[in-house]
Amino acid sequence: DVKVTQSSRYLVKRTGEKVFLECVQDMDHENMFWYRQDPGLGLRLIYFSYDVKMKEKGDIPEGYSVSREKKERFSLILESASTNQTSMYLCASSLPGQGTYEQYFGPGTRLTVT
């Protein structure tokens, strides 16, 4: 079974802190994604990566950056956390060339910024 793991289930940080969210997948997937999920707004794509060291902005990249140094690992960085970044963060991975019909999601990290 594909497994996507995220470094923390719950995280509390202070405004202005630099925050790292880590995601690891074990199925050699090329594509990896970071979403945030908020009530009433659904899933919004922050960044995605289709290869090592490659990254593309999603719909809401402001205030975030990403790093993909190894195929299995995709990190989301909040350079200076703000209260409006309090959210559920979901990482996902998928294989290319299959019509994107399946993304595998991690369990999510619920981040609270105070």
Next chain:
Amino acid sequence: QKEVEQDPGPLSVPEGAIVSLNCTYSNSAFQYFMWYRQYSRKGPELLMYTYSSGNKEDGRFTAQVDKSSKYISLFIRDSQPSDSATYLCAMSKGGSYIPTFGRGTSLIVHP
């Protein structure tokens, strides 16, 4: 107007009911249609997918796509309390690996 519209609910039904969950979309380029289920405090997991129009059945679940009306549905027969979750529709264009998600419908099946 969002590309994919989905009523957030909640939809509350008694155990054993037939549930109908729906999404409408505006982009005729969508070819792949998916339904994800998300339990509380978990990540979404793929439930069903279909390519282009038609029906697909898997146990108690049936996915239906009507491209002429830009409308997709997920039917759940003999609903169970364990079906209580948020159901997200998603769709993507051919050649794209970035799906567009609906906002999700919260389903509550009460005993």
